Amino acid sequence: LRTGFPEVIWGPGKTPEQIAQIMQAMRDRNASFPGNWGAVVMATRIEAEVYDRIREIIPQAIYYSTAKICALENDGFMKPRPGTIGLLSAGTADLPVAEEAAITAELCGFRVQRLWDVGVAGIHRLLSNVQVLTQADVLIVVAGMEGALPSVVAGLADCPVIAVPTSVGYGASFNGMSALLTMLNSCAIGIGVVNIDNGFGAAMLAGQILRTAAKIDKE
Amino acid sequence: LRTGFPEVIWGPGKTPEQIAQIMQAMRDRNASFPGNWGAVVMATRIEAEVYDRIREIIPQAIYYSTAKICALENDGFMKPRPGTIGLLSAGTADLPVAEEAAITAELCGFRVQRLWDVGVAGIHRLLSNVQVLTQADVLIVVAGMEGALPSVVAGLADCPVIAVPTSVGYGASFNGMSALLTMLNSCAIGIGVVNIDNGFGAAMLAGQILRTAAKIDKE
Amino acid sequence: LRTGFPEVIWGPGKTPEQIAQIMQAMRDRNASFPGNWGAVVMATRIEAEVYDRIREIIPQAIYYSTAKICALENDGFMKPRPGTIGLLSAGTADLPVAEEAAITAELCGFRVQRLWDVGVAGIHRLLSNVQVLTQADVLIVVAGMEGALPSVVAGLADCPVIAVPTSVGYGASFNGMSALLTMLNSCAIGIGVVNIDNGFGAAMLAGQILRTAAKIDKE
Amino acid sequence: LRTGFPEVIWGPGKTPEQIAQIMQAMRDRNASFPGNWGAVVMATRIEAEVYDRIREIIPQAIYYSTAKICALENDGFMKPRPGTIGLLSAGTADLPVAEEAAITAELCGFRVQRLWDVGVAGIHRLLSNVQVLTQADVLIVVAGMEGALPSVVAGLADCPVIAVPTSVGYGASFNGMSALLTMLNSCAIGIGVVNIDNGFGAAMLAGQILRTAAKIDKE
Amino acid sequence: LRTGFPEVIWGPGKTPEQIAQIMQAMRDRNASFPGNWGAVVMATRIEAEVYDRIREIIPQAIYYSTAKICALENDGFMKPRPGTIGLLSAGTADLPVAEEAAITAELCGFRVQRLWDVGVAGIHRLLSNVQVLTQADVLIVVAGMEGALPSVVAGLADCPVIAVPTSVGYGASFNGMSALLTMLNSCAIGIGVVNIDNGFGAAMLAGQILRTAAKIDKE
Amino acid sequence: LRTGFPEVIWGPGKTPEQIAQIMQAMRDRNASFPGNWGAVVMATRIEAEVYDRIREIIPQAIYYSTAKICALENDGFMKPRPGTIGLLSAGTADLPVAEEAAITAELCGFRVQRLWDVGVAGIHRLLSNVQVLTQADVLIVVAGMEGALPSVVAGLADCPVIAVPTSVGYGASFNGMSALLTMLNSCAIGIGVVNIDNGFGAAMLAGQILRTAAKIDKE
Amino acid sequence: LRTGFPEVIWGPGKTPEQIAQIMQAMRDRNASFPGNWGAVVMATRIEAEVYDRIREIIPQAIYYSTAKICALENDGFMKPRPGTIGLLSAGTADLPVAEEAAITAELCGFRVQRLWDVGVAGIHRLLSNVQVLTQADVLIVVAGMEGALPSVVAGLADCPVIAVPTSVGYGASFNGMSALLTMLNSCAIGIGVVNIDNGFGAAMLAGQILRTAAKIDKE
Amino acid sequence: LRTGFPEVIWGPGKTPEQIAQIMQAMRDRNASFPGNWGAVVMATRIEAEVYDRIREIIPQAIYYSTAKICALENDGFMKPRPGTIGLLSAGTADLPVAEEAAITAELCGFRVQRLWDVGVAGIHRLLSNVQVLTQADVLIVVAGMEGALPSVVAGLADCPVIAVPTSVGYGASFNGMSALLTMLNSCAIGIGVVNIDNGFGAAMLAGQILRTAAKIDKE
Numbered sequence A, B, C, D, E, F, G, H: 001l002r003t004g005f006p007e008v009i010w011g012p013g014k015t016p017e018q019i020a021q022i023m024q025a026m027r028d029r030n031a032s033f034p035g036n037w038g039a040v041v042m043a044t045r046i047e048a049e050v051y052d053r054i055r056e057i058i059p060q061a062i063y064y065s066t067a068k069i070c071a072l073e074n075d076g077f078m079k080p081r082p083g084t085i086g087l088l089s090a091g092t093a094d095l096p097v098a099e100e101a102a103i104t105a106e107l108c109g110f111r112v113q114r115l116w117d118v119g120v121a122g123i124h125r126l127l128s129n130v131q132v133l134t135q136a137d138v139l140i141v142v143a144g145m146e147g148a149l150p151s152v153v154a155g156l157a158d159c160p161v162i163a164v165p166t167s168v169g170y171g172a173s174f175n176g177m178s179a180l181l182t183m184l185n186s187c188a189i190g191i192g193v194v195n196i197d198n199g200f201g202a203a204m205l206a207g208q209i210l211r212t213a214a215k216i217d218k219e
């Protein structure tokens, strides 16, 4: 496995049958590498009706409905990895993207601490939960509309911050463009940005960072 | 005078001689309305060398170098108006725009309380000066790059907030576009946005708001 | 209540059941603050079918169909506040946004004077209703397509103008972008701009301005 | 001559010597068609210093400094053509574009009635000069920043309106983009738009319209 | 009637019942001005099913299906006006926009000569129909995708050209943006541009031009 | 040599000394492959003053001033290659880009037939030179502003067309964006587009096409 | 036949009946040129249901479902042409565009060698299939999202590369804009770009290139 | 020190005197925290002439000319930190940005392994240096124009990749926009993107990642 993480199936544009078949093939291939790290098989952007059909074919398939992730989990893949991912979201509408990140990270074996609805327009809610920031080894911060949360968070925290703009908003949000630009222009230090709505990619980057930490550990 | 404020001269594209001539004509016209509110004459976006030449023609002309405003002040125009304008800026580079707003407001007779360098990447500096927000009747918030400050401020304050994006930044700031979009997409309540770098317009809107307050007062 | 206004529910992406539940929770919380200003509970961007389902759960829920607002009103919340909001719209297609602003403002207790269909291509209709402009303490001006109405209005009026671009138009209107840019670039004085189609936000800003007036009043 | 108008020289990127040489060649070619309509030779976007050098080579060359047009005029070319072009501009900074249109039209033999500084933020100045609109056979309306003037004018006038956006403005004017979009989205009837700052093209289109009128006349 | 043309109803966002009611009201108002020029009542962007319902209410309503125009015609309104409109389109997919222009012009009483499918990639078809260009008093040229047809036509013709970009295309056509920019940047002389897909507006501008011609005629 | 063409030096951002040094190093390396195809060494985007300094260091350096190319030519590299490149440009201002393509192609050993100033607004000039199109094996078509020339040319020719948009224009040309979009959206068949102002790249693609032809020949 | 290739029908916006009728007309016209090169008749962007209806009318119509192409093939049209087209795609989702190119090329008589799923994020898969690149006479490279594949391919290959950006992606892919810009900005030599999703156009350009080769061959 | 890194001075818009004064103030403040991690004082985007003036004021000031960084180094600040940063750049013109990242990282005490000129158009150079990728704990990849390098690198490496788009390019590179979009849309896993030309920010993020690693180490 090239990157050490499971190859993940991108759901859109595939039939439930195709997805089920790829999942089974991946599981079988993984079975020849018992106990290995990336042994989970997952598919993202799966609608509930698509999952219903997949489950008819693969009864063990599990579904995370907010995250829209379908997964085949197997024994041992979830032994906890070192490091904690703090996962923050600005508004209720950002939850699907935030949960895509959270479930992906958990399926990779990482501990995730969630903190929802801490948008900057009500800064006190963030400030009264600041321990989530100080306890994390890496932070994923999800926000749409003005996308200002990662800047504030990176100013308060002392670890890498992965900023995920979402397409939440209307009018001049231009489908996430506004939040994306905000995050790229942040004055705060230690922020890396991923594509709009890319919760999956953020979790993968967080995982890479924690694995680096673990490897240096052993040097 | 149509709006009750001085007609202001937009400097760019005019020679010093033209500016001086218009200023004198305006002052003379204003002289026929003694004691009136808008009696100050001012020009914006005036470079230092342009001012040097104007002063040769009109020795009483005053210059505010950071704000790049040149003004003819006369007795009585500065009697304090009711209401306080809180004026915040995010970074050092935003100062010219912030001062354009500040001087414009002061030349209109309003009290201005400045709070500089309170960008959201260091939120504690803003939080330890929160009395500026609570004491103001209207706030002008100036920010470039990610432009997130007005959102945080509007969440903390209980008065109208005028957001001024600046062209400060580079790369994906797209000359203020990023900050502008951030401000338009704010989740916070009570924000009105003006054009990029338009400190003058923000002060005029703040003035209109305070005049409305004063007029309702008399009802 | 942070801002002194009711927390409002953003309808899109929520089920009728979720909306009804949040409305009930908000009403119950508000009941502990009897007679308070922001005691109304409201949800925006509610389609007629969504309302039908909400009413089955909460029979007292009221629906404003053009504004697409669903509200729980209770005794005393509507005692008139000082100040009048003049509310203008350019074309028929702008009405949903204009009514979102109007109903929001009225649910906050403000007097609203409506003036519809006064687009600049037929300037005489605006000019023969100019008393709406002179009698208002704050103006909300809603326009799509070229979005030129706020400029003309701000030139005629002597109070703050809140400009609301709408996504009405086609082709080079780019979903409200054209109207938004027009309003940001206005040469007129005293204009603050909100997001495309954000009638709600305009009403909230107008409310903030009138509350400021009322507070200064008491100084 | 293909279009019946003089071929005009586009100045930018040519040396004064090249411009002078092309002008002379064109004049000589025109001389073989005595008394013809398009007998004037002109060059646009000519800076003052470029003209100074051209005049050394061609002493009869005339310069219109605001319009930045250099011309070789000859006997008879200016006999008045039927029809009047009303030419309006919104602000002082739009004058170079407006004069490019005016001089071009006059060099083609048309009568031009100018009306400067009638921006929509002060609508009364336009309304007290409405006879310029009613007396014109075709109108050219030049405006930068919000670019709203053509809409208002087309609503008041009963003839074709040629809208010329200018690059005047800053920030969200995006070098004339905002004014251009405004004009393309106008709700008013009878507007054709030309490129940003294209005063020359507007005059040529106005000329084509009046020539059509003259030709139908003779049918 | 302000502009001398019928006020036209913009169909989108209105119910069939609303459209029918406005059409009847307009017809009744027009009836008090017998024999007048603009006596036709029309609605644009009307889908076939909408028309079916309108006809149930107003049996005399006529439908032009490619143009998607619904009209109430009455005696005498169609007496031919002086002048011919040449109407060209580049491709088959541009026909709805071209027909919107054609029917609008014909309903205003103008003679229209159509020339379809003369896109620049097959220039010979245009060249073998060049008489359409020379016989017209004003040309409307409709094109999507690269939008190059108006440039070629304006080079061949000696009358005003109204360029109509369409949203036909895919990928980098950006919904008509590409064709719009092409037309605004044309090197040819005598072109005015209208909004993307605005066949109606093009016909109205052509009508204005021909009416100007007719009026000067009488001077 | 990877592609069979000379590695070319991109001038901007390098000092004359650096350029001269790289040119000498390349020539020396090429010397070990006597008689080879890509033996010429060239640098693009070289201003005249930069060349003056280069020539002091390398006296044999040759300069093509319109193309802004500096080259070291050596014996044998210019033996003619099979195939003819037809090279068309729309306007005078496009010449530097067109000559960059022409000189590059000639330095690679290809025959180039130039046809300048055949913009679509005067289609007859193109049509009376149509033999340039029919005699070429590949065409390079350079155009700015509306960028319509490649469409017309590809419709007339029966060989591959390489379209080069230029940044020539103003206002809505957006530095070549308009011409670029036009070319990408062409309805004509057989067009490949290169970057704005990329005459060099167009010549290299043309060269690749002709080399392919030559190689298939030998199969 | 102007270009030597079949005129192809663009499916979108046409009814199945219209498409069938045009196909029959074209076949009949082609029948009068027996044995000719372009004798195939084809329609692109045909959905499966549209094909079902076409086949009812023309039973011999063939359907390529991934390519969404419907064709009428006839004897002799497919005799192999000289030259091989290498056809690469980056990801699974790019297949419809890649197959549109492949089938078009094959229907024109060219040999196509496919290489799917060689995206740059897993460069080894491309490198272990490098013989596809070296054996081709022209390459078509299809990629969405970051669109980086053509750059890598052009660096490895020694023949012309036609780059086809696809609209595959989400968020900042902006419907293919990102991939398009990547391809236009490539540092590699010998790349021509076509419109987003334009597999058909790429095949036609490849065909033109190979025909040029064949013609030069005969010189 | 908030983030554990030195506060860095942003040079643009400050006079040499101002920069020198801030540097001295920072050094004095740092002196009270002897031996601390962030004890270096640095200023970015410093032109050579600005440095010359700074050195007159602070003789110990050091200058890194390609990186345009001016620094005050003091004993002990440079004791090596655990972890290696691999730093790749695509082209020569990207060097200033790459060196800004390199020097910043080295001034923070990190080991940096540079690999220049490994753009994807010549993939073999990257492949023959693949040990730089496998030996690094975090990678910074700098690229302009098509910006494809980070995708290829992230596919080969097994550690976090920080992608830095540069404004290098012309035409459709749109000042780094193209490279930025490419990086955001990468299919490869484990990439975080920073602003265009933000070498400094990339180094800071890399530093944060390595510090996280060091801290987890101690758990």
Ligand SMILES: Nc1ncnc2c1ncn2[C@@H]1O[C@H](COP(=O)(O)O)[C@@H](O)[C@H]1O
Binding pocket: A007, A008, A009, A010, A011, A043, A044, A045, A100, A198, A199, A200, A201, G091, G092, G093, H187, H188, H189
């Ligand atoms: N939610 C997601 N967001 C972004 N990339 C994803 C997501 N899910 C899967 N992918 C990527 O898509 C690839 C699988 O695509 P496919 O082969 O079409 O299933 C994986 O290797 C991932 O890199």
Ligand SMILES: Nc1ncnc2c1ncn2[C@@H]1O[C@H](COP(=O)(O)O)[C@@H](O)[C@H]1O
Binding pocket: A091, A092, A093, B187, B188, B189, C007, C008, C009, C010, C011, C044, C045, C100, C198, C199, C200, C201
């Ligand atoms: N129509 C609207 N336009 C803009 N913002 C709104 C609108 N309606 C509600 N909101 C905002 O959305 C917030 C509620 O979001 P939510 O918690 O998702 O219901 C409120 O506090 C308002 O600030």
Ligand SMILES: Nc1ncnc2c1ncn2[C@@H]1O[C@H](COP(=O)(O)O)[C@@H](O)[C@H]1O
Binding pocket: D007, D008, D009, D010, D011, D044, D045, D100, D198, D199, D200, D201, E187, E188, E189, F091, F092, F093
């Ligand atoms: N100010 C102007 N704006 C737009 N087009 C112009 C202008 N001046 C000249 N032109 C056009 O440029 C052409 C001459 O370009 P050139 O051959 O480069 O001198 C003329 O035929 C005009 O169509």
Ligand SMILES: Nc1ncnc2c1ncn2[C@@H]1O[C@H](COP(=O)(O)O)[C@@H](O)[C@H]1O
Binding pocket: A187, A188, A189, B091, B092, B093, H007, H008, H009, H010, H011, H044, H045, H100, H198, H199, H200, H201
């Ligand atoms: N090259 C750079 N790129 C991005 N941000 C920088 C750079 N150099 C300094 N900064 C930031 O700018 C801040 C200093 O700005 P100032 O107070 O204006 O000197 C620092 O705290 C850094 O976060």
Ligand SMILES: [Mg+2]
Binding pocket: A153, A154, A155, A156, A157, A158, A159, A189, A190, H003
């Ligand atoms: Mg931090």
Ligand SMILES: [Mg+2]
Binding pocket: B153, B154, B155, B156, B157, B158, B159, B189, B190, C003
């Ligand atoms: Mg507030």
Ligand SMILES: [Mg+2]
Binding pocket: B003, C153, C154, C155, C156, C157, C158, C159, C189, C190
């Ligand atoms: Mg006013």
Ligand SMILES: [Mg+2]
Binding pocket: D153, D154, D155, D156, D157, D158, D159, D189, D190, E003
């Ligand atoms: Mg009119």
Ligand SMILES: [Mg+2]
Binding pocket: D003, E153, E154, E155, E156, E157, E158, E159, E189, E190
């Ligand atoms: Mg013409």
Ligand SMILES: [Mg+2]
Binding pocket: F153, F154, F155, F156, F157, F158, F159, F189, F190, G003
């Ligand atoms: Mg052809």
Ligand SMILES: [Mg+2]
Binding pocket: F003, G153, G154, G155, G156, G157, G158, G159, G189, G190
């Ligand atoms: Mg190659």
Ligand SMILES: [Mg+2]
Binding pocket: A003, H153, H154, H155, H156, H157, H158, H159, H189, H190
């Ligand atoms: Mg990797």
